[in-house]
Amino acid sequence: MVGRIHLKNGRVIDPANGIDQILDVLIEDGKISAVVQPDTLPEQPDGIVYDLQGKWVVPGLIDMHVHLREPGQEYKETIATGTRAAAAGGFTAVACMPNTKPVNDNQTVTVFIIAKAAEAGFARVYPVGAISSGSTGEHLAEFGELRQAGAVGVTDDGLPVGNSQLMRRALEYAGDHDLLVISHAEELSLSQSGAMNDGPLATRLGLRGIPHVAEEIMVYRDLALAEFTGRPIHIAHVSTRESLALIRRAKKKGVAVTAETAPHYFTLTEKAVDGYNTLAKMNPPLRTEADVAAILEALRDGTLDAIATDHAPHGELDKDMEFDLAANGIIGLETAVPLTLRLVRENRLDARRMVELLSVNPARILGVVGGTLSVGVPADIAVIDPEKKFVFTAESILSKSRNSPFLGWEMQGKAVLTIMDGKITWRQEGDFSS
Amino acid sequence: MDPEYRFSHKHVLGLADLSSEDIQAVLQTAESFKEISARSIKKVPTLRGKTIINFFFEPSTRTRLSFEVAAKRMSADTFNISNSGSSTVKGETLIDTARNLAAMNPDCIILRHPRSGAARLLADHVDVSVINAGDGTHEHPSQGLLDLMTVRQAKGEIAGLKIAIIGDIAHSRVAHSNIIGFSKMGASVTVCGPATLIPPGIEALGAQVSRSVMEAVDGADVIMALRIQKERQQDPLFPSLREYAKFFGVSQKVVDAAKPEVIIMHPGPINRGVELDPKLADGRRSVILEQVTNGVAVRMALIYLIMGGD
Numbered sequence: 051m052v053g054r055i056h057l058k059n060g061r062v063i064d065p066a067n068g069i070d071q072i073l074d075v076l077i078e079d080g081k082i083s084a085v086v087q088p089d090t091l092p093e094q095p096d097g098i099v100y101d102l103q104g105k106w107v108v109p110g111l112i113d114m115h116v117h118l119r120e121p122g123q124e125y126k127e128t129i130a131t132g133t134r135a136a137a138a139g140g141f142t143a144v145a146c147m148p149n150t151k152p153v154n155d156n157q158t159v160t161v162f163i164i165a166k167a168a169e170a171g172f173a174r175v176y177p178v179g180a181i182s183s184g185s186t187g188e189h190l191a192e193f194g195e196l197r198q199a200g201a202v203g204v205t206d207d208g209l210p211v212g213n214s215q216l217m218r219r220a221l222e223y224a225g226d227h228d229l230l231v232i233s234h235a236e237e238l239s240l241s242q243s244g245a246m247n248d249g250p251l252a253t254r255l256g257l258r259g260i261p262h263v264a265e266e267i268m269v270y271r272d273l274a275l276a277e278f279t280g281r282p283i284h285i286a287h288v289s290t291r292e293s294l295a296l297i298r299r300a301k302k303k304g305v306a307v308t309a310e311t312a313p314h315y316f317t318l319t320e321k322a323v324d325g326y327n328t329l330a331k332m333n334p335p336l337r338t339e340a341d342v343a344a345i346l347e348a349l350r351d352g353t354l355d356a357i358a359t360d361h362a363p364h365g366e367l368d369k370d371m372e373f374d375l376a377a378n379g380i381i382g383l384e385t386a387v388p389l390t391l392r393l394v395r396e397n398r399l400d401a402r403r404m405v406e407l408l409s410v411n412p413a414r415i416l417g418v419v420g421g422t423l424s425v426g427v428p429a430d431i432a433v434i435d436p437e438k439k440f441v442f443t444a445e446s447i448l449s450k451s452r453n454s455p456f457l458g459w460e461m462q463g464k465a466v467l468t469i470m471d472g473k474i475t476w477r478q479e480g481d482f483s484s
Numbered sequence: 485m486d487p488e489y490r491f492s493h494k495h496v497l498g499l500a501d502l503s504s505e506d507i508q509a510v511l512q513t514a515e516s517f518k519e520i521s522a523r524s525i526k527k528v529p530t531l532r533g534k535t536i537i538n539f540f541f542e543p544s545t546r547t548r549l550s551f552e553v554a555a556k557r558m559s560a561d562t563f564n565i566s567n568s569g570s571s572t573v574k575g576e577t578l579i580d581t582a583r584n585l586a587a588m589n590p591d592c593i594i595l596r597h598p599r600s601g602a603a604r605l606l607a608d609h610v611d612v613s614v615i616n617a618g619d620g621t622h623e624h625p626s627q628g629l630l631d632l633m634t635v636r637q638a639k640g641e642i643a644g645l646k647i648a649i650i651g652d653i654a655h656s657r658v659a660h661s662n663i664i665g666f667s668k669m670g671a672s673v674t675v676c677g678p679a680t681l682i683p684p685g686i687e688a689l690g691a692q693v694s695r696s697v698m699e700a701v702d703g704a705d706v707i708m709a710l711r712i713q714k715e716r717q718q719d720p721l722f723p724s725l726r727e728y729a730k731f732f733g734v735s736q737k738v739v740d741a742a743k744p745e746v747i748i749m750h751p752g753p754i755n756r757g758v759e760l761d762p763k764l765a766d767g768r769r770s771v772i773l774e775q776v777t778n779g780v781a782v783r784m785a786l787i788y789l790i791m792g793g794d
Contacts, residue, residue, distance in 0.1 A: 242719075248684060249684050249685055250684060250685020250686075250687075250688040251685070252683075252684075252685075253654075253683040253684055253685045253686055253688070253689070254500070254660075254685070254688060254689060255600055255601065255622060256600035256601075256619070256620050256621035256622025256623065256657060256660060257600050257601070257620075257621075257622075258621075259683075259684070325604070326600075326601035326604055326605065367577070370577070370579055371577055371578060371579065371605070372578060372597070372599035372600075372601060372602050372605060373599065373600065373601045373605075374599055374600065374601075374620070375599060
């Protein structure tokens, strides 16, 4: 339904326009048609009116790192279920990683993803293509066609590009096609088949550890290549203190680097895996308190540009097993807002910065629409109730998978209304009336 | 021991879960059972009608046999499943296989598995007592207990002893259980091996780390050599067995640096001439076969206590 929607009395937080105040937002024909002082718009004869007192009205959130599993692993997630979960999390757009089956290393898969996303209609989906054919790390994928088909970036996410020369060429060639290169930073010979962060806890549990240097060595290489080629690079799911120090230093030198972390890296430490909790198994692994502190600092000081969820759905079959055999990854679309809002409540971030990290910056980094509530832009909007309390349960999850270490957590703060292209994609039942 | 004490664990997954009082109880019970194995009729009716499944995913002749002998000496019925014969080969998950076994109502499942945490996974998913017979590089509690028993027999008391464990600490579940067990009982444990085989944070389990074998065994009451797994050479952990034997093998010279009455232990099987001089393995200081004998008694005690005996 694309009609007129009047959002009254919400706290409009729109960093792109320097706005943070109680305002009314009017949506007409899929676009934002007015952002004005309350009670200044004439009574609308038709359309929907929401009184959003106490709630935030922010540009639709953009998750630049999700796994939608379709094609190939539809039992874990489909583009429809994944984007529905995204909408329920306040996201109006997601960028999906190429490690589908088959790998999204060609225009056919890219076109398929975009068509499926349009059919579902819950969120804009930006496919990210593979850097190498089949993500095998050997030959460059056809970046030009990927871009023409609608890809916004390239990565072999899930795997690093081990060959430095290939990564160099990827950076150079991606520039020709205006594609963002996203680095999954992991030196495989160090991480081997590690199952958790390397250290005393891994020793106690008898699990093979992944040392933090496995990430940092690759972050350093990719920053060096970005500087050498003069091309931008985006570092995905940063998890360690030293990676952040390297990124901070590169930014200071003027290297075109952007970086993201995920809510679990600033919320949990490796302790969450104690007792062999496979729901907390991920790659890169959960790290230490010192790493969490460094991530919080980097979110504040701009070393980190974005919060992405690395939403990685897995079926029970993939997690209910021996720890070191269990799949890596957790779902994240429906917990990103409450986990980030926790930081706002604890005064570790302000609301404006939260919106920058979850919307403004991802839009800018990917070069896509969104990240602003300017008049005339497509109406991609999230309404967040920062006070709403709920318990995150398996039953409440809209993603097809349930693999979250946050099950049973009492959360505060939630997206209660999500609008994409002027169309309501999510409305929290019973939360407010029109 | 507190007269009110009762062994109250449903499972034995690791020595980390047992208190020093629990360990005392197991050792005392094992002492009293040891005599059964010395009789001409080596069988008591204690666990008649009970069913025990030995679920072994890894090849292990001695541990499996030791558990089986222990169970049979108490008249329990035992069944053995090994990896090659189990449905996991057909793609069934560990949990499903375990659930199927549990549906046959055994009283205890004894699990050996190459993955750390497998015993806990089983315990979390089936309503049957589980004894961990070694899981990955995590723990091997019955081996730890039999080592404690052997040392207590030889030395009278564990508290105050110095135990030196030499070898592949990183990949040894035996070392992990021993470090935890001996330190819980008041001994000091020093580990030594190539730096590549000493895992980070081993101190947190209760061990001190020594860089030289001579320093590690200085004043030691017990020297325990660990098996060097030859397949580990794939991962560049040490250059050759030859060099390992020269710098970390337990030789007469090493033994001479310890206390004169030092005992020599090894969890077996031994690579003779690699981690341990063959003469020492068979010499008068060696208690290696005593360990094996005590293994049966300790496993009898564990099975008995788990099944509610007191």
